[in-house]
Amino acid sequence: PQYCCTKCNTRLQSGNTSYAPIRWKFCLECGEQIEWDKAEAVKWEEKDCDICGGWLIRRHPAGFMYASSDYIGIDTCRSRMTEYCSTTNCVGCKRGIYPNCNWLSLKETDNEEKG
Numbered sequence: 001p002q003y004c005c006t007k008c009n010t011r012l013q014s015g016n017t018s019y020a021p022i023r024w025k026f027c028l029e030c031g032e033q034i035e036w037d038k039a040e041a042v043k044w045e046e047k048d049c050d051i052c053g054g055w056l057i058r059r060h061p062a063g064f065m066y067a068s069s070d071y072i073g074i075d076t077c078r079s080r081m082t083e084y085c086s087t088t089n090c091v092g093c094k095r096g097i098y099p100n101c102n103w104l105s106l107k108e109t110d111n112e113e114k115g
Contacts, residue, residue, distance in 0.1 A: 005032055010029035046059060054079075078106070
């Protein structure tokens with residue numbers, strides 16, 4: 001099974017040694033403490049963007065699931081989330097938790113492209 005960090009959506013790796021599996025205590029990307037007993041496996045299912053309707057996750061004819069490059073771990077695509085972030089004040093945002101928002105990088109990327 002695959003697991004993701006609840007803070008930054010980074011895929012969590014559980015390494016293996018010849019002796020026993022290694023379970024990291026903190027996310028290697030953001031440092032969030034991992035509570036493995038509360039973790040749930042990622043459920044791969046077909047998804048479309050809740051705003052524009054574009055596909056995010058699809059089933060390949062060979063049977064495996066694959067994600068669009070626009071998929072960022074939520075039901076909204078990267079393009080629409082970037083639009084939302086660029087037009088919303090972070091303090092009044094309903095999707096992220098400022099100042100530790102997972103999507104803050106989208107706003108920073110959008111500002112760099114404009115400037």
